[in-house]
Amino acid sequence: MSGTSLDxxxxxxxxxxxxxxxxxxxxxxxxxxxxxxxxxxRLKNAIFLNGEEQLLLHNEYGHWLGKQAKTxxxxxxxxxxFISSHGHTSHHRPEKGLTFxxxxxxxxxxASGLKTVCDFRTLDVALGGQxxxxxxxxxxxxxxxxxxxxxxxxISNISFEDGGKRIAYDIGLANMLLNHLCRDTANGFDKGGAxxxxxxxxxxxxxxxxxxxxxxxxxxxxxxxxxxLREVVPLTEKAGGSLEDLLHTGVHHICEQIAIQLERFxxxxxxxxxxxxxxxxxxxxxxxxxxxxxxxxxxxxPDPALIEFKEALVFALMGALxxxxxxxxxxxxxxxxxxxxxxxxxxx
Numbered sequence: 477m478s479g480t481s482l483d484x485x486x487x488x489x490x491x492x493x494x495x496x497x498x499x500x501x502x503x504x505x506x507x508x509x510x511x512x513x514x515x516x517x518r519l520k521n522a523i524f525l526n527g528e529e530q531l532l533l534h535n536e537y538g539h540w541l542g543k544q545a546k547t548x549x550x551x552x553x554x555x556x557x558f559i560s561s562h563g564h565t566s567h568h569r570p571e572k573g574l575t576f577x578x579x580x581x582x583x584x585x586x587a588s589g590l591k592t593v594c595d596f597r598t599l600d601v602a603l604g605g606q607x608x609x610x611x612x613x614x615x616x617x618x619x620x621x622x623x624x625x626x627x628x629x630x631i632s633n634i635s636f637e638d639g640g641k642r643i644a645y646d647i648g649l650a651n652m653l654l655n656h657l658c659r660d661t662a663n664g665f666d667k668g669g670a671x672x673x674x675x676x677x678x679x680x681x682x683x684x685x686x687x688x689x690x691x692x693x694x695x696x697x698x699x700x701x702x703x704x705l706r707e708v709v710p711l712t713e714k715a716g717g718s719l720e721d722l723l724h725t726g727v728h729h730i731c732e733q734i735a736i737q738l739e740r741f742x743x744x745x746x747x748x749x750x751x752x753x754x755x756x757x758x759x760x761x762x763x764x765x766x767x768x769x770x771x772x773x774x775x776x777x778p779d780p781a782l783i784e785f786k787e788a789l790v791f792a793l794m795g796a797l798x799x800x801x802x803x804x805x806x807x808x809x810x811x812x813x814x815x816x817x818x819x820x821x822x823x824x
Contacts, residue, residue, distance in 0.1 A: 479787065481629050483508075485511070485544060486506070486788045488503050488506045488785040488792065489504045490792040499618060501792075519578065536583075537579050537580070540587075542584040559584065560791050562787070564577060568597075568698065575608075577594070581593070586824050589824045591823055591824070593799065594820060599818040605807060606811055608633075611625075611633070613797070614786075614790030614793050615642070616635075624636045624738060624747065625750045626753075628752070631647075631649065631652060633647060634734070643695065644696075644809040645698065649733070650753070654730075654758075656712075657723055666723055669758040671723050672720065673760040678721050684711050727764055730755075730761065734765060749769075749773050750778065752782060798817055
């Protein structure tokens with residue numbers, strides 16, 4: 477799994493078994509590989525490549541993914557049935573029928589020597605759907621005991637049951653904004669939210685971010701890096717203020733939009749919210765979110781392994797479901813014409 481936060485590649489070795497209409501899982505081993513600055517920049521700027529350059533990177537990155545997977549498998553001495561790969565999203569414009577994940581499945585399979593399933597979004601987009609978010613199938617089958625599942629990756633998205641249907645959509649900004657602001661710092665991110673905590677709110681920027689048109693769109697909806705570059709970056713560049721102030725305002729904006737969405741669907745008290753993704757490790761962001769929610773919803777932050785590898789785990793599940801020709805993409809989430817068993821299988 478490689479997400480829009482561009483922090484690196486997550487590899488998870490998972491045991492997955494069906495059990496009484498649900499699925500059990502165990503994350504047996506995991507590894508995160510941070511991108512070096514060159515790789516991070518190439519993936520971030522892939523949106524600007526021409527067709528030939530994009531396909532060359534697609535093949536090269538797929539080969540690199542396969543070599544990383546093979547090294548992980550060999551080092552851990554793992555017995556593997558297949559590799560399930562999300563790839564890295566370079567383009568996502570479902571309104572134009574377009575989504576593209578870098579990481580050629582054929583090159584990945586050939587480099588790793590293992591059957592590979594990937595390209596989980598294209599079929600849903602072809603069916604008129606958003607092609608995102610995809611993780612809600614895992615929220616339903618793995619984490620149904622929670623009322624809400626919130627993922628804080630590059631983008632924030634939420635998933636929940638409503639009237640027997642799984643509903644999910646991209647709320648909006650999360651680590652994509654915070655990491656962009658920290659791009660020139662030593663870490664490249666705000667560890668624990670310490671910088672954000674030291675800042676102060678910029679009221680004009682806070683208002684402008686909250687007034688972004690995307691937040692008023694009905695679901696199903698999804699967004700990506702193109703929207704961020706077009707609508708968000710110009711606001712932060714014109715805002716002024718210190719890095720600490722920009723981060724502080726960004727954190728409060730992220731939490732404000734999450735709270736608005738939860739308050740739309742919250743019924744009574746005693747509900748539980750599972751929070752995963754890199755944002756769950758940002759102590760200041762989590763403190764602001766809890767304060768903004770006012771204690772009406774229990775915020776559950778799981779063990780670090782699940783925070784780090786949940787998305788990789790869910791794509792492993794999606795691969796398993798695809799191998800068994802079972803539904804792994806929900807039209808109630810994406811708005812597609814029908815549910816689908818999505819993914820393309822490549823042999824080495």
